Amino acid sequence: MTAAATSLVEMPQPRSLPYRGKVGMASLIIAESAIFTIFVVAYLFYIGKSLTGPTPGEVLETPIFFTICLLSSSLTIHYASRSLERGRRSAFLSLWSLTIILGALFMCGTGREWHRLIYEHGLTISTNLFGTTYYSLVGLHAFHVTAGLIMLTVVLIFGLAGRVHKDHFRRVDVLALYWHFVDAVWVVVFTVVYIVGR
């Protein structure tokens, strides 16, 4: 059938379809964005509607250092995958590890903040509407950071075992795309929780 079909027309130009990993991850990001949108809307809708304290203005402190950590990890992962593309594996491994360290630092920041809120201010997820929406939104983001860290660590383990090569660049880039998304979501969460919400 191919012969018959091709005899009718000139062979189509060689074309490049998009990489499926990238399209798949982009689709996942669209879906995740919708989930985050719903949680952000709930947070915004319930600002100032708590019947009891504590309120965000009383207890929240802006986590500037940890925000810088997370946002700069976007840069390090970008340069990590660029290094892999150019075949510089040791640069890739060190930048990749740095990304994991920065992400882990951010998680420590969230952990410290939650510890302080729970033990010093007695704010839990069931205290009031602020607690419910705050822990859900920040927790949902922290969950995504954790999932990202696990995936990054798996790649690091393979990389240390010498199994990640230049050929894997496109796959590693898919993971980087996810990590950029997690960072971008933090910009929204940060704005909503620490700037608008107070």
Place this chain on the structure above:
Amino acid sequence: MSSNAITIPGIRVEGKPWLETLHEWVTTVDHKRLGILYIIYGLGFLVVGGVEALIIRIQLMHSHSDFVSPQVFNRMFTMHGTTMIFFMVMPVLFGFANYLVPLMIGARDMAFPRLNAFSFWLSAFGGVLLYFSFLGGSGLYGAGNAPDVGWWAYAPLGARAFSPGHSTDYWTLSLLVSGFGSIGTAINIIATVLCMRSPGMKLGRMPLLVWLYLVMGGMVLIAITPLSAAQIMLLIDRYLGGHFFDTQAGGSAVLWMHFFWIFGHPEVYVLVIPAFGFLSEIIPVFSRKPIFGYPVMVAASVAIGFVSLSVWAHHMFTVGMNSYANSFFAITTMAVGIPTGIKIFNWIGTMWGGRIHFKVPMLFCTGFLFQFLIAGLTGIIQASVPVDWQLSLSYFVVAHFHYVIVGGILFATFGAFYYWYPKMTGRMLSERLGKWHFWLFLIGFHMTFDVMHIPGLLGMPRRIYTYEPGRGWDTLNLIVSIGAFIQAIAILVFVWNLIVSYFKGAKAGNDPWDAWTLEWSTSSPPPAYNFATVPVVASRRPLWDLKHPEDPDSRYE
């Protein structure tokens, strides 16, 4: 199956042991097998959800009936709605997507075969979880078993205080799990369509079904996820003592309604858009004409996808939103009618002047055109806010959306079954049984859902387990129930046809309908690798080009 193989004299090929066959099906990552698994799974739930519908109709057949208790009645309509939407229509449509999309674009498989299998088993597990609530829903308290909060579970009904026990948890978890399955499949469909097309298969040459599944995939990403988010919030409320929908602590019941309908209304379009796709493939083939207005059809589909994301609150006119919100949602709802009307005109334009063959698939599609038009018109009626204030929560609404889902989506899906069954099994479905199925179902459908509008207009509210005699509802409800049983008989004929034709149906051959899309160029059923050589496409109707080299479509594109 063995009779399909080439027989070599003197050698008898033994069939595989059944355990090995079962193992192959359970561990499969082949898009065709997963498609068939999805479809069989959906058909199973069609029967289960149908039995629940019959229980509802027996209860409502006459006034003061005590066939089931009020509690059981609540469980039945909750389970009927949830089952039919999430575990019947969605899986069947995903099944067709899985089976057809790679074949139609000339691909070897979906973009992510293992994700595909994972998504199917997630959805399957969701259905099992929902029905396990009949056993496990009572928990330690012994209160209730299956969920009884309605398919929308309005707050605060879903809260611990009003839904003790675990039945609502099973409902929440099953929708969450199957929702993740749906998202996985949607990602897969989009990646397949964008990245796996064969040479020459440009976006503008894809069969319309593929286009419509691409739109459906995009809508699933945006529309199913709000439900997942809302279910997570409900779980936080129920298990961690959160206050999202807890009005005692300042939470809002209306927020749940918004979140539910931001999912709920686009969901209708998620379901009907593949049905549009079935029509766009079947009507041209049986009218012996190419589809009328292909680019407009694509544009209208995308437009429906966009506009339908902004209509959700027309389900909430009676909640007491302000008049600006009411006007906005009334206008957007009516606006959806425009691209939908364009599609209906284009299908009629395709049939116009064609040599129409009224085979069973075409019969069902013709039924769709007529019924979907009426369903759309009653929808426009209710988009008018004052009318909706009168009709909301009455049987008029029930009749309207069953007209969409049964008269529209289910009819188109039946058409798809008759059209693609030969490709999936290599056997034709019986035309005689098919006509019985069509006419019985058509008569039963119109008896049930035409008549059901009237008690709604007379003020019969939905979800009541019985009613007083002498309100003029009795005879009407009796007719509705009799119609439901005629539909049930038609479904039995259909299932019988599926089974008998699998063993005794006429051999289909590669291309029984003289069709034009790529799936008909390979054998029926297709081999695991789909195409022996990668097909090269030069027009929207590659098989027409092949059959008519003297006058190919590619000359005119």
